[in-house]
Amino acid sequence: MSMIYRPRRLRATGGIRNMVRETVLMPANLVYPLFVVPGTNVKKEISSLPGNFHLSSDKAVELARETYDLGIPAVLVFGLPEYKDERGSSAWDMSSPVQQAITAIKQAVPELVIISDVCLCQYASHGHCGLLHGDKVDNDSTLPLLAQVALSHAKAGADMVAPADMMDGRVAAIRALLDDSGYSDVSIMSYAAKYASAYYGPFREAADSAPQFGDRRSYQMDPANSREALREVALDIEEGADIVMVKPALAYLDIVRQVKDEFLLPVAAYNVSGEYAMVKAAAAQGWIDEPRMVIETLTSMKRAGADIIITYHALDAVKWL
Template identity: 80%
Template sequence: MAIVQRPRRLRVSGGIRSMVRETALAAADLIYPVFVVPGSKVKKEIASLPGNYHLSPDMAVDIAKAVYAAGIPAILVFGLPEYKDERGSSAWDMNSPVQQAVMAIKQALPELVVITDVCLCQYTDHGHCGLLNGDKVDNDPTLPLLAAVAHSHAQAGADMVAPSDMMDGRVAAIRELLDRSDCSDVSIMSYSAKYASGYYGPFRDAADSSPQFGDRRAYQMDPANSREALKEVALDVAEGADIVIVKPALAYLDIVRQVKDKFLLPVAAYNVSGEYAMVKAAAAQGLIDEPRLVIETLTSMKRAGADTIITYHALDAVRWL
């Protein structure tokens, strides 16, 4: 008599399924994004990202405490400035919301890992990620400005800086200035494979960072390319990146897997605003089981190879795990 293979035997109960589960998702795998704004006592829900808020630095401390209490090890801080100009000079102003929030959070929660987004798009009056030369972003003159932003974040107490601009050579420029300025312990989590994606819409509303003309396809990656992602990651690794990010996550899980297989550095997947907003919209219509779908989605990112996941679902996900 032929032996019938019965994989279902390992699915018959919750205990057995848990015992043989191949991928485990935990609070320690998550990073929670935070948006800080000028002022005090400000907590205003972001319409395009329900459940997330614009927070003044003092209120960001309260969210950071909730994140830490939930067992989530890190936050990623984005900022909206009081003023914008063609150079984005408020990005390295020590009185700007990011720097003020980092100082306040590290004073209150020294063990929480504070990561800061390094870019100029929120800070320039034209909304692009670097200096302009006519209607084009001028790569090399932008690098010292990005390094200055990263350095100001390090001075404020950031544990890690995350350049998201996609300028060529920015990781090397940041690493060189941090090392020269006695900030060699500050890590770089680089947005290495950042695609020119349609999934960013809600974020641009949340961060007031839409370009005033054109788009970012000349410096962010073409969604059709995968070998190019490996090239971008290899360059950032050579320049001194400590962690690499693939962004977005859900439509790019193949990229997460390829990067994980080829490189030894930790890989982060960014579960971006559009991915989050679609889930929230479907849940509001009663079309999905939100907790189940969120955990399934985040688990898929971990299964694909992500060591850490940046997600707006983080606080909810910990409750649902």
């Protein structure tokens, strides 16, 4: 009788499975997003992102400390401003919630890595990610404003800035201003391959950032394209990005893998709001085993090549791990 190789032998017990597991998901791989708002003592659940909250700076500090105590090394800070205008000038106002929260968190939890989202969409009255010229987003005139936003975050205490706008050349503009202003140690995590995706829906409520007209398909990537993602990533690396991101994650794991295989920089994947909301909605109906599905989903992102996973599941996931 010929010998039959039995792969099942290495699945026989939990101990054996742990010994031979190829992909290990750890709290150190996760980043937790925070949404900060004006005021004090504000903690209001975001209806489309159950379990996540709009937080005033004081409450953001409390949640940041909890995040760090759970072993999660970083937060990604988004903000809703007190005012909006055509230029999005509240985005670089040092008295705005993001800048205030960054400073407060850094003082309270200095070891926590603070990443700040750099964009104009939630600060501009029109909801687009750059300055408008007529009804079109003007790429080049937007660049110095994005750099100014990044500089304001660095001054507030951010360890890393994350430009999300998808304007061509914005990484170079940000890197130049940060370096010229004495912030050469502040890293850039570039939203390098950010797709024009339907998976962002719940985030529009969370950040009050829906465009007032049109859409973002003229500057965010076409979901049908993959080679273009490699060009985008290569350009951002050439301009000075330290980490490159693929967004969304779950429907773009092939892109995560291609970027990981092609480039030597750390790769981040953003487990976006729509991906999160679908899991929460199904779990609320009792249709899925939420802990198992979340860990399986996040593990798939790690397996695809993501070194860093930005996820609204982070606080629950570390407990389920």
